[in-house]
Amino acid sequence: MAIVESAALGAAFGRIFSSLYDAITDAITKIRMYESILQRLKDTLDVMRPLVEKMVLSNREQDLPEERTKRLIERMEKGEKRVRKYSQLPWWKYLMRIHYANKLLELEKDLGRFFKVEISASTAMNTWESVKGVNDIRERLGLTRQNSVASCAVPRLWEHVFGLDVPLQELKMQLLKEEVSMLVLTAPGGCGKTTLAKKLGDDDDIKGKFEENIFFVPVSKTPNLKVIIQKLLGKDDRSPAFQSDEDAIHQLEQMLLVLVKQNKRILLILDDVWSGSEYLLEKFAFPLTNYKILVTSRTAFPGIRSYKLKPLNDGDAMKLFRHSAGLQDGSSSYIPDASYIPDGEMVKKIVKGCGGFPLALKVVGKSLRGKSVAAWLLRVAKWSDGCSILDTDIDSELLKCLQSSLDFKDHEMILRECFMDLGSFPEDRRIRVSGLIDMWSELYELVADGIHAIANLHELNNLNLVNLVATRQDASEVGSYCSEDFVLQHDLLRELAIHQCSQEPIEKRKKLILDINGNNLPKWWTEQKQQHISSHLLSISTDENFSSSWCKIQPPEVKVLVLNFQTQNYTLPEFVEKMKELKVLIATNYGSFPVELGNFQLLGSVPSLKRIRLEKVSLPSICKTLSASRSLEKISLFMCHIGHAFRNCSIQISDALPNLREINIDYCINLVELPAGIFNIISLKNLNITNCHKLSRLPDGLGKLKNLEVLRVRSCTVLLELPESTGSLHNLVVLDISGCLRISKLPKHIGKLCNMKEFHMKGCSALHNQLPPSIMDLEHLKLVVCDKGMAKQWESIIKEFPAHHSSPQIKVVENDINLKWLHNHF
Numbered sequence: 001m002a003i004v005e006s007a008a009l010g011a012a013f014g015r016i017f018s019s020l021y022d023a024i025t026d027a028i029t030k031i032r033m034y035e036s037i038l039q040r041l042k043d044t045l046d047v048m049r050p051l052v053e054k055m056v057l058s059n060r061e062q063d064l065p066e067e068r069t070k071r072l073i074e075r076m077e078k079g080e081k082r083v084r085k086y087s088q089l090p091w092w093k094y095l096m097r098i099h100y101a102n103k104l105l106e107l108e109k110d111l112g113r114f115f116k117v118e119i120s121a122s123t124a125m126n127t128w129e130s131v132k133g134v135n136d137i138r139e140r141l142g143l144t145r146q147n148s149v150a151s152c153a154v155p156r157l158w159e160h161v162f163g164l165d166v167p168l169q170e171l172k173m174q175l176l177k178e179e180v181s182m183l184v185l186t187a188p189g190g191c192g193k194t195t196l197a198k199k200l201g202d203d204d205d206i207k208g209k210f211e212e213n214i215f216f217v218p219v220s221k222t223p224n225l226k227v228i229i230q231k232l233l234g235k236d237d238r239s240p241a242f243q244s245d246e247d248a249i250h251q252l253e254q255m256l257l258v259l260v261k262q263n264k265r266i267l268l269i270l271d272d273v274w275s276g277s278e279y280l281l282e283k284f285a286f287p288l289t290n291y292k293i294l295v296t297s298r299t300a301f302p303g304i305r306s307y308k309l310k311p312l313n314d315g316d317a318m319k320l321f322r323h324s325a326g327l328q329d330g331s332s333s334y335i336p337d338a339s340y341i342p343d344g345e346m347v348k349k350i351v352k353g354c355g356g357f358p359l360a361l362k363v364v365g366k367s368l369r370g371k372s373v374a375a376w377l378l379r380v381a382k383w384s385d386g387c388s389i390l391d392t393d394i395d396s397e398l399l400k401c402l403q404s405s406l407d408f409k410d411h412e413m414i415l416r417e418c419f420m421d422l423g424s425f426p427e428d429r430r431i432r433v434s435g436l437i438d439m440w441s442e443l444y445e446l447v448a449d450g451i452h453a454i455a456n457l458h459e460l461n462n463l464n465l466v467n468l469v470a471t472r473q474d475a476s477e478v479g480s481y482c483s484e485d486f487v488l489q490h491d492l493l494r495e496l497a498i499h500q501c502s503q504e505p506i507e508k509r510k511k512l513i514l515d516i517n518g519n520n521l522p523k524w525w526t527e528q529k530q531q532h533i534s535s536h537l538l539s540i541s542t543d544e545n546f547s548s549s550w551c552k553i554q555p556p557e558v559k560v561l562v563l564n565f566q567t568q569n570y571t572l573p574e575f576v577e578k579m580k581e582l583k584v585l586i587a588t589n590y591g592s593f594p595v596e597l598g599n600f601q602l603l604g605s606v607p608s609l610k611r612i613r614l615e616k617v618s619l620p621s622i623c624k625t626l627s628a629s630r631s632l633e634k635i636s637l638f639m640c641h642i643g644h645a646f647r648n649c650s651i652q653i654s655d656a657l658p659n660l661r662e663i664n665i666d667y668c669i670n671l672v673e674l675p676a677g678i679f680n681i682i683s684l685k686n687l688n689i690t691n692c693h694k695l696s697r698l699p700d701g702l703g704k705l706k707n708l709e710v711l712r713v714r715s716c717t718v719l720l721e722l723p724e725s726t727g728s729l730h731n732l733v734v735l736d737i738s739g740c741l742r743i744s745k746l747p748k749h750i751g752k753l754c755n756m757k758e759f760h761m762k763g764c765s766a767l768h769n770q771l772p773p774s775i776m777d778l779e780h781l782k783l784v785v786c787d788k789g790m791a792k793q794w795e796s797i798i799k800e801f802p803a804h805h806s807s808p809q810i811k812v813v814e815n816d817i818n819l820k821w822l823h824n825h826f
Contacts, residue, residue: 163316311356324365751777
């Protein structure tokens with residue numbers, strides 16, 4: 001009887017052993033990164049497999065220890081499941097991978113103990129010697145700890161460092177969090193990423209935690225995985241070559257495993273990882289405890305936590321510049337010329353021109369070190385005349401460093417174009433995402449409601465070429481509503497964009513960006529009576545002293561015109577009427593109060609105009625002015641006075657603007673009532689009225705907009721109700737009344753909105769318990785966005801939905817009212 005039970009137990013042991021072996025082999029084949037924890041377990045099983053087969057065949061002569069064998073069978077069954085789960089985990093789920101890896105290591109130990117203790121002494125000894133032979137492979141790898149430490153030591157910082165104490169503490173705090181296994185230190189080129197990484201590697205706290213196990217490896221733009229690992233392992237040219245990248249990774253992990261088993265902490269610093277090298281991060285992401293990776297890159301890689309290094313503040317920038325230029329310490333400025341001591345304003349102007357970039361400050365400072373007063377004065381004079389730091393011949397290092405960020409692949413060249421377009425807007429100003437969507441939709445024929453444009457901005461943001469600030473978090477609104485989202489661009493990066501646009505002669509440039517001080521027009525413009533330009537994008541920025549004295553140009557190919565101004569009176573240039581290909585006009589007043597645009601009627605002579613975006617402008621009658629602009633599709637008005645814009649029309653507005661699809665009115669503080677003329681635009685599909693805090697009612701004429709698909713009356717805080725005619729908008733898909741604090745009831749027949757899919761109503765505090773019964777008729781409703789209180793009411797209503805209605809998703813969000821972003825506009 002005992003022999004039979006032993007045979008059954010041995011057979012069961014053999015089956016589960018084979019299943020575990022097959023699972024590990026399959027996982028190694030499928031998993032994207034070569035996992036040497038799996039290979040190591042497989043090597044152990046390879047050694048033990050003949051013994052298991054022999055044990056199963058000879059089980060009549062030897063009883064197996066029942067309890068221990070059953071326990072091991074259970075653990076091997078769990079091990080098989082864990083292997084299969086482990087192989088399916090995404091590489092970035094470090095904590096889960098570490099959890100499963102530790103369990104597999106425990107299984108390996110269990111197998112070793114079982115075979116060493118429970119099998120006959122001679123067999124066990126032979127088996128254990130074989131297992132030991134697997135471990136001896138590590139010794140034959142030729143790894144020397146001393147060589148590895150020496151070849152990958154953190155490079156010493158010989159230069160003085162300014163302004164990195166706070167970033168160092170913040171970076172340490174992020175990196176040492178228990179849940180962080182990989183952290184990307186990211187910033188544009190020339191910001192000091194490598195310097196900060198070196199400083200971190202030499203920090204006493206870091207060295208105290210990781211001791212001698214800090215490895216610093218430059219990666220570069222064209223990395224060679226085998227060479228990197230060869231350096232990490234301390235190999236030289238006499239060492240055996242790696243058979244493959246997988247072999248190199250396997251050997252590296254073996255070395256790290258040895259350290260981990262000794263309870264050592266490991267920090268790997270991968271310096272200068274470029275976009276497109278994400279696969280390297282996956283290769284090095286071993287699921288080991290006490291193992292961390294710091295990456296420096298110009299790119300923020302999606303899915304990996306990042307720390308963004310900012311340019312130096314004014315104080316630290318001044319210290320670095322003074323040190324680089326060899327100026328004396330103290331409050332007064334000193335230039336090496338005993339006959340002249342300039343005031344501090346000269347140095348401040350030069351420092352400001354460097355934009356807080358450490359590389360720029362060092363390059364410019366060294367170029368002026370020991371130079372004459374004339375050289376200093378000439379530098380200030382050039383920058384005062386609008387000459388960029390990138391246009392000077394002080395050193396090509398800075399320009400090359402910044403330009404290298406624009407080395408896009410062929411299929412990414414549109415990102416380079418979009419980056420250069422950002423130079424169209426003034427420095428230190430927030431760039432509206434909705435305006436960029438208008439530009440890029442026509443310049444590059446992007447479609448899909450702005451989603452492509454948003455995707456491009458996210459890519460530029462990841463590359464640290466812009467800072468995208470998205471104020472709204474609803475995923476359903478991406479691309480379709482971004483009225484309050486904006487982009488920030490560092491001054492030096494703006495100068496890079498303009499520099500890249502200026503490499504061809506004026507008449508051949510596809511993007512012509514002009515910054516005009518006072519009435520000082522460029523010489524080429526004043527010298528040519530009819531200067532011909534072939535630009536598709538024309539941007540003209542003027543200051544408060546500009547008198548609208550325009551010279552003539554021939555701009556027949558311009559598709560996008562960007563006008564940035566600050567004067568109390570501004571006149572559109574007469575050459576606008578010659579822009580037969582003009583599709584987008586963006587006119588932004590950066591002054592304090594709305595101004596009326598002179599020559600606004602010229603837009604009526606532009607046959608291809610599709611999109612108009614005006615900020616802080618007092619509008620004349622649009623239907624009169626644009627009666628000939630039958631191509632107009634979109635009008636966006638931000639902080640404008642629009643009292644007469646849609647009034648006093650001698651012709652039907654629907655006849656004047658037959659293709660108008662979208663009207664956006666945002667922060668128009670004098671808007672008390674919508675002009676009735678708007679409701680005659682039967683072609684209208686999108687009507688967005690947001691942050692108009694004096695708008696108290698919407699006319700019944702709203703129901704005339706039979707083709708309307710999106711209606712937003714967001715954050716109109718004194719709006720009391722929606723008209724009953726809202727129920728006539730049978731094509732409406734999205735209704736948004738978020739932030740309308742005083743709306744106390746919905747239209748009685750809102751259920752007639754038979755095509756409505758989204759209802760945004762967060763922050764409607766007066767509307768609780770006021771949903772009409774007809775809400776049950778919204779059979780196509782897919783999403784409701786509201787606050788917690790309203791969510792409970794919706795949940796109760798959904799229970800009563802007819803059986804043939806699908807239940808909408810209820811998304812609870814917190815109020816996100818944020819007015820800080822407006823400070824540059826007031």
